[in-house]
Amino acid sequence: MSDRDTLFSAPIASLGDWTFDERVAEVFPDMIQRSVPGYSNIISMIGMLAERFVQPGTQVYDLGCSLGAATLSVRRNIRQDGCKIIAIDNSPAMVERCRRHIDAWKAPTPVEVVEGDIRHVEIKNASLVVLNFTLQFLEPDDRQLLLNNIYQGLNPGGALVLSEKFSFEDAAVGELLFNMHHDFKRANGYSELEISQKRSMLENVMLTDSVEAHKARLQKAGFEHSELWFQCFNFGSLVALKGGTA
Ligand SMILES: Nc1ncnc2c1ncn2[C@@H]1O[C@H](C[S@+](CC[C@H]([NH3+])C(=O)[O-])CC(=O)[O-])[C@@H](O)[C@H]1O
Numbered sequence: 659m660s661d662r663d664t665l666f667s668a669p670i671a672s673l674g675d676w677t678f679d680e681r682v683a684e685v686f687p688d689m690i691q692r693s694v695p696g697y698s699n700i701i702s703m704i705g706m707l708a709e710r711f712v713q714p715g716t717q718v719y720d721l722g723c724s725l726g727a728a729t730l731s732v733r734r735n736i737r738q739d740g741c742k743i744i745a746i747d748n749s750p751a752m753v754e755r756c757r758r759h760i761d762a763w764k765a766p767t768p769v770e771v772v773e774g775d776i777r778h779v780e781i782k783n784a785s786l787v788v789l790n791f792t793l794q795f796l797e798p799d800d801r802q803l804l805l806n807n808i809y810q811g812l813n814p815g816g817a818l819v820l821s822e823k824f825s826f827e828d829a830a831v832g833e834l835l836f837n838m839h840h841d842f843k844r845a846n847g848y849s850e851l852e853i854s855q856k857r858s859m860l861e862n863v864m865l866t867d868s869v870e871a872h873k874a875r876l877q878k879a880g881f882e883h884s885e886l887w888f889q890c891f892n893f894g895s896l897v898a899l900k901g902g903t904a
């Protein structure tokens with residue numbers, strides 16, 4: 659078990675922008691579990707998607723892998739030979755801990771953990787790509803380019819899992835789901851101060867899109883099919899399919 663997240667429990671004089679530094683990496687499993695409704699369900703279900711989509715001799719990409727939770731779920735569920743998982747994150751603190759997590763369990767499928775920027779990665783021979791709560795941290799202008807790159811690197815019949823925090827076009831629904839997320843964090847032991855300090859640090863670095871905006875971008879990238887397969891409050895996950903047969 660990881661340490662409890664108390665990073666924002668005391669008042670912070672000048673709140674800078676959010677970064678994935680050592681302190682965040684140290685408490686990350688606790689933080690994400692207590693902050694993202696449905697996170698552990700999504701991680702398990704990514705394993706089920708891997709079982710269905712991963713083809714022999716192909717690659718899986720986990721973009722913005724943090725400590726490798728999605729990678730571990732995929733690796734546990736690959737039944738095919740000759741596959742490789744490439745897990746990428748640009749936070750040195752995350753990458754270092756991710757390597758340790760991956761090495762803690764033995765499994766046949768090799769994992770390459772890369773410290774790098776997902777905007778500049780070459781994607782090839784992919785049967786599954788995972789963007790689990792990562793696209794939201796890219797500049798809006800970079801999001802379409804990344805999705806285009808993913809589509810190009812996926813094999814026919816391949817899939818992208820795209821999990822995000824959403825905004826909503828209907829203001830009343832948006833407010834309700836935002837407030838329910840706030841209740842969820844309070845129920846998980848976060849104080850008002852912790853919630854508000856973290857929110858203001860995330861303000862400039864995590865810009866959310868609506869489900870409709872995500873679907874439009876996926877379609878523009880070339881994905882023939884996409885749908886929301888999971889949602890809890892203002893968090894959820896889409897699956898996008900590249901047409902053709904594997
Ligand atoms: N340009 C970038 N290049 C590489 N990594 C990046 C970039 N921008 C942000 N990141 C990385 O994206 C991750 C986002 S967390 C993903 C959780 C994980 N997927 C999980 O399934 O547990 C989600 C969250 O904290 O809400 C961080 O580790 C960043 O360093």
Ligand SMILES: O=C(O)C(=O)Cc1ccccc1
Nearest residue numbers: 689690693694823856857860
């Ligand atoms: O905590 C929040 O309010 C979030 O939006 C999710 C989150 C979870 C972990 C790191 C950054 C954002």
